[in-house]
Amino acid sequence: MIELRQVVKRYANGADTLTVLKGIDLRIEDGEFVSIMGPSGSGKSTLMHIMGLLDAPSSGTYVFDGQDTSALSKPQLARMRNQSIGFVFQNFHLLPRMNAVRNVELPMLYGGIGRGERRSRALELLGQVGLHERAFHWPSALSGGQKQRVAIARALANNPRLILADEPTGALDQKTGREIMELLQRLNAAGTTIAIITHDPNVAAVANRTIHIVDGVIVDEVHAP
Amino acid sequence: MNVLEMFRMAFSSLLTNKLRSFLTMLGILIGVASIIAIVAIGNGGKAAVLGAIANQNLQDTIEIIPSELVAPGLPQPGQVLSIDDEDFSIAQSFQGVSQVNYTIYGTSTVSTSSRTANVSIEAGPSDLDDLARFTVIEGHMFQTPDVIAHRKVAVLSTSLAAKLFGNGNPIGATVMVQGTPLQVIGVAQSQEANLFSLFLGSDYLYMPATTCRDLYPNWGISEMDVQIEPGANRDQLAKRIVTALNIHAGNAGAFEDSSGFLAGIAGTVQKVTTILTIVIGAIAGIALLVGGVGVMNIMLVSVTERTQEIGIRMSLGATRGAILLQFLIESMTITTIGGLAGILLGSGVGVAVSVVTGVPTYVSWPISVLSFLFSAVIGVICGLYPANKAARLDPIDALRYE
Numbered sequence A: 001m002i003e004l005r006q007v008v009k010r011y012a013n014g015a016d017t018l019t020v021l022k023g024i025d026l027r028i029e030d031g032e033f034v035s036i037m038g039p040s041g042s043g044k045s046t047l048m049h050i051m052g053l054l055d056a057p058s059s060g061t062y063v064f065d066g067q068d069t070s071a072l073s074k075p076q077l078a079r080m081r082n083q084s085i086g087f088v089f090q091n092f093h094l095l096p097r098m099n100a101v102r103n104v105e106l107p108m109l110y111g112g113i114g115r116g117e118r119r120s121r122a123l124e125l126l127g128q129v130g131l132h133e134r135a136f137h138w139p140s141a142l143s144g145g146q147k148q149r150v151a152i153a154r155a156l157a158n159n160p161r162l163i164l165a166d167e168p169t170g171a172l173d174q175k176t177g178r179e180i181m182e183l184l185q186r187l188n189a190a191g192t193t194i195a196i197i198t199h200d201p202n203v204a205a206v207a208n209r210t211i212h213i214v215d216g217v218i219v220d221e222v223h224a225p
Numbered sequence B: 001m002n003v004l005e006m007f008r009m010a011f012s013s014l015l016t017n018k019l020r021s022f023l024t025m026l027g028i029l030i031g032v033a034s035i036i037a038i039v040a041i042g043n044g045g046k047a048a049v050l051g052a053i054a055n056q057n058l059q060d061t062i063e064i065i066p067s068e069l070v071a072p073g074l075p076q077p078g079q080v081l082s083i084d085d086e087d088f089s090i091a092q093s094f095q096g097v098s099q100v101n102y103t104i105y106g107t108s109t110v111s112t113s114s115r116t117a118n119v120s121i122e123a124g125p126s127d128l129d130d131l132a133r134f135t136v137i138e139g140h141m142f143q144t145p146d147v148i149a150h151r152k153v154a155v156l157s158t159s160l161a162a163k164l165f166g167n168g169n170p171i172g173a174t175v176m177v178q179g180t181p182l183q184v185i186g187v188a189q190s191q192e193a194n195l196f197s198l199f200l201g202s203d204y205l206y207m208p209a210t211t212c213r214d215l216y217p218n219w220g221i222s223e224m225d226v227q228i229e230p231g232a233n234r235d236q237l238a239k240r241i242v243t244a245l246n247i248h249a250g251n252a253g254a255f256e257d258s259s260g261f262l263a264g265i266a267g268t269v270q271k272v273t274t275i276l277t278i279v280i281g282a283i284a285g286i287a288l289l290v291g292g293v294g295v296m297n298i299m300l301v302s303v304t305e306r307t308q309e310i311g312i313r314m315s316l317g318a319t320r321g322a323i324l325l326q327f328l329i330e331s332m333t334i335t336t337i338g339g340l341a342g343i344l345l346g347s348g349v350g351v352a353v354s355v356v357t358g359v360p361t362y363v364s365w366p367i368s369v370l371s372f373l374f375s376a377v378i379g380v381i382c383g384l385y386p387a388n389k390a391a392r393l394d395p396i397d398a399l400r401y402e
């Protein structure tokens, strides 16, 4: 599905440069459930942004679905984000001025899907995450767990092959966090590849592979028994 | 994603900030409204003046007057004080002229046994009522036999009839003019709607020209009405007759075609109103530009406020083009709605002015369409910089923006 080879990410930090990722080699196969752990500031989010085509490596190669992403134009990258990748963020990142169903419709809007189909699929997805009754609520009227479920429904809108989740349970209480993880597990069981960043060992335990990053380097890789 | 979707999105985005959107619109609204209203009022005033002039000016008649009469003052040497019979026969001799009549104008008093009024007297041939400005509403106009027989008959304007007879029926009654009784045979509508009535009053008495000469032998004949045959070249004929009359009077400027004089006024009115419209329109255009700057300012604020929204949209697959279009359409929606509201408001002001002043106003369609397009263009121009700023954001920077 994806492969990173010697991926380096540097940021200019005043006069000197800050190297956040220091040569990451990583392959994730179709249908895998991978968790990424590591201390704060170790470069996990940066890695996920590169995997999600929101950011480009400073050096190294990133191959997505057999394609070297450095060769892709900006509109092509936008198209791949739209069609093949779904993001779930710690802070949900719902658009506050749109109700739940319109948030879920957004990726389909950019994907060029017609109004009627968009609405019915968005409602169906909200039903799948157990939010049918909340479809026309504003984000501000939803609890954290409900917001995250809207965000997951939105990530699923265009049937992406890869879901990237950056501490999706980080802002939730334990019980709600478990519910979200069960939802992601169900998706994975249905065939979607998932990469999840987490601090929580219980969350990581759900994955079939866990990668540990420290200071921009993969230090350990654990396969679930 | 199609443009209709984008408009829908722009609408809902503007609706979430109603007051701000409205205030931003206001600049455009006021600019467009003033343009529409100014042009409507200007056109209306112009049309009223030109219409009044056209009303005085007939296609098959040449009105010839002694020149200096239009510039009152002491008689000049060589000035023609009254048109005489020789002048008439000169005009009559031209080919294409069917008939030459004259009109006498003067002011006097008219009385009944109980009341007296000042009047403008207009005395002419029997075809006075062919003129568009006459509408006989009671009785009838005097006829050719009345003129030939020097009959003592009169037609009153409605306002004069009301002054002399109140609600009573004036037809058949007798009025005294210059000590002579005249029988009232008709009432004609006063020219209230005509701009000239503002200056000349609306109390008129019409009588046969022959009768008038009997009553007022000293009044000069101040207008010659040359009827031309159908198909004759009016302007050319007018020039030739005026030239012949001038040669006869021995003064190159003795006579003129009064319709030419009116055409001159019409031209001046055209020019003045056009210049006024351009000047005021330019001021309104500047107001519109200031409104546009307001739109740009708010769009910049909006882009900054919504940086994270832009990042989220990009993460969901929005292309730079989609972001650019989103903000462009938002700014265009503000200005076009402002423009439409301005057209409505400006037309409303025009109608209100017309109701209050009585001068008609004409909302110009081309100007309305143009203002609408112009406000859309302002939206695009003023939205371009903010929208471009939004579209060029780096997805990650935008997403991390707090």
Ligand SMILES: Nc1ncnc2c1ncn2[C@@H]1O[C@H](COP(=O)(O)OP(=O)(O)O)[C@@H](O)[C@H]1O
Binding pocket: A011, A012, A013, A018, A020, A038, A039, A040, A041, A042, A043, A044, A045, A046, A047
């Ligand atoms: N745009 C940037 N400019 C400079 N430094 C950055 C930028 N983005 C991230 N960093 C730095 O990179 C490091 C790793 O950040 P991040 O990937 O968010 O870590 P994690 O998600 O593991 O906590 C941090 O030290 C952070 O300050």
Ligand SMILES: [Mg+2]
Binding pocket: A044, A045, A046, A166
């Ligand atoms: Mg992070």
